[in-house]
Amino acid sequence: MIWLVPLLVLLYLTFTRRWRCKNEPPLDPGLIPWLGHALEFGKDVPRFINRMKLKHGDIFTVRVAGRYVTWLLDPHSYDAVIDDPDALDFACYAQVLMERIFNLQLPLQQPAKAKAMMKGYFLGTSMSTLNSTMGRHLETLLKTETLQNQRNWKKEGLFNLSYSLLFRAGYLTLFGGEQNNNSTDPCRVYEEFKKFDGFLCKLARGTLGAEERKTAQSVRRRLWELLAPAGLTESSGSSRWLYAYRQLLQEDGVDEETQRKALLMQLWATQGNVGPAAFWLLGYMLTNPEALMAVKRELGQISRMENSGTPLVQRSENTPVFDSVLEETLRLTTAPFITREVVKDKILCMADGQEYLIRKGDRVCLFPFISPQMDPDIYQEPQVGCRFFFKQLRRSCSAANSSCSACLRDVLEADFGVISISGCLCKLESESTQHRERSDQELRATQGSAEHGNRNRDDGRGKDTHVSFEKQNNK
Template sequence: MIWTIILLIQAAILYCILTHRKRYKTDPPLDKGIIPWLGHALEFGKDAFKFLARMKKKHGDIFTVRVAGRYVTVLLDPFSYDLVLTDRDSLDFSQYATVLMDRIFQLKLPHHMQNQSKVIMKKHFLGMNLIGLNTSIGRHLHNLMKAELSVNQKDWKEEGLFNFSYSLLFKAGYLTLFGEQNNNVTDPSKIYKEYRTFDGLLTKLARGTLKPEEKKLSQSVRQRLCALLSPVGGGEEDSGAGSWVHSYRRMLQDEGVDHDTQNKALLMQLWASQGNAGPAAFWLLGFLLTNPDAMTAVKKEFRGISQTSETCLFNVKTPVFDSALEETLRLTAAPFITREVVREKTIHMSDGQEYRLRKGDRLCLFPLLSPQMDPDVHSEPQIFKHDRFLNQDGSPKTDFYKRGRMLKYYTMPWGAGVNGCVGRQLAIHSIRLFVYMVLTKYDIELCDRNAHMPDVNTSRYGFGVLQPEGELQSSHKDWRCAQWCSGGGTLESRCDTALQGLNWRLLLRAERRLLDHCPPHAPGLTPATETCLPASALLATC
């Protein structure tokens, strides 16, 4: 027993000697933490934003930390980001991506297939093919939302806003990219349920911190999802010959990838394509519902395009909505941009300092912290301002400065450089169309009018758009001007009832719904709180 203890002590001492790291003058500030090997891993994984903000305050815009045996250099100077994003000789993207593919999806693919996959995506997600995808997702959203609430439904339906947003956008995206095109007739609700279970385990899968029972659950749900994603007939159909998913699967087959691995690759693409739009739409709707001025501005813009075909909405300019969406992503898009240092490299900082990146280290950019939440770039960065990205004349604002210098990167929700998000335009259109439909087809409000936005799930930092810790309860129902006036008596009789009961909330709601539904050229309505016009007069204004 004594010899075992001695051997363990000697092994620990030898390990410390071999892994000891000394900072040289040209190295970034080094912070190893107090726990051998583990370093700052626990704090990093628990709340990366809080930890990195503390390190930034302590060390500045560049520093190296020890995380579970690895040395990670964090760069937070946005003026230096191009040095990282454009360097494909000293910095490698694929190594860490390969590690995550294996941990999360148990998927191993040749490195060169990442570039082939990107070529296929550019072919199908840009240009004329994008128009077809936009039309398809519009049709599916329309059908899903029509089924969500029947036209004649009068009662309010209460639901968590996150689940409401995530489920509808996920199902529409799945049917567009995997359902129709993959010859797969699986109920999208079943896919969504399994996917949410898998998504809930994703950060632990990536970090390798699953408990034994969670590991079993992840394996079983991964297998079920792969089976559900497998096309009818084993994937040999030609009905989707022009589709992205068919081209992607054909590429895998040409590389000799077996059927099970193909399904794992499709699961990875499902997460990559559907994991962010729903959460982003939730945050945007939540911010609008808790900021009346922002809601009014977006609804006013939408009323101006109320006669536009929903499937053609991508051709319409919506600068107010675009600003609100960009502001939402500024607050909630939190990916890590990670590179492996494969060759020693010098980083030139905006303050004139130079630092050496060591081969074998990992380099990480965290745009949420800088520039997105940098008060030197965005005033009051913690506050949602729907017009932050608008100039005074209503045009899009793209000029942002830090210390008097114009920034190229003032937000980075879609990444940048050669590894930027190829599906960006489809995602933006999907979110815009979803929010447009919700605000023009639904009557939606918070169950608690004094509710605040929920806190973020801090374990999701580094994995795209953040998710909430808990729900924001909302209630919604289908409504139209004619339904409001015909259901449950005339509007005139409702006004009388409301006046007798001093139900000012009902009166204000009636006025608001009519104003929102009427096009901008409609004559003004007399405020419902002052007088109740006959129903025929109100209808005449629509």
């Protein structure tokens, strides 16, 4: 009976092994049954994909944990994937992620309705209104911090400073209205969201340990409770978009508990990327003197516009240098997967004229970080951030080039937020310099008065007294 074991293994490998058919992309299933390349893929995604690209070219299929994934790395062919929702569907994969990350199940058509509704609130004059509101909250938060620390400088890590300020300002703009008007402290929401964000990747992959799963579920429940009052009524102080979103959920028959889960999903979608993007942007400027000086000059012009009474939203629209630094930072740091499920066999037409058959049941992934963002054929020394675009160029799919209103909102929030932070910090630096100058002037005036008084004395001790004053002052 022992001979049955190797026979069963042989039969399993024979009937589960996939063979490349005519006109299909190069197939690389890996050496380990079922797992395939999962271990290498999990360790270092860009390195693995680069190795496969050198081996197979711009399109190939690999096996990862039982799934066959076709990677397309030719940016000129990305539109063939993005523009075919009939054969290449995102909704199914999105439903899987919603359930894994947010424990959320929505009606199938609901996300499409929400997306269509969102465009009315995050484009045009509505976006300008949101920008104005967010700018007001940012300035209020920054002034609150400075008022509390007038005597002593407060030390804060750059990441936490960027993330905290932009998250709280964004939360107040979309979810919270004025501070504490719905009895929810934005600082508490931020702290809980930070914990939740730390589990997000493992939640998406389904790789949480027992203790991690318990903690993640507890944090998620606390966030549901904190978000419960947001958007319930028009007078709740939340944005018009959030109130309309909750109305849409109610019309679709979504219960109160599920609405709270949906609000957490929207909180992550609207605030999860803005703070980290602002951190990388500030870090990039601080470590690149040329970029920092160019942005400072441009912000100086914005400050002059401020003195003329120009609204901050209009001031932030004419910043070509800053925009170029933002785009270069996004090129260096953003690495999203664009994923589609193959719901029916498809002939994929490449930009070079080649045609490949993509099988139903597979998954197609685009990874713009490899190409065009880090492609040495496009950028010389792509790991070095030194490129400035002072006009809009025609670019293929990239992190900074998207028609998605949510992506545009994130970029605008990061742009607007960093301009506000930088402007405020420049103002603080200027006020600090002025304060030091006033202190020096007062000190010199005091010294001059002491010297003048000592010189008018007749007891002969004026010079010694003046020296003693200087020594004490030096101490």
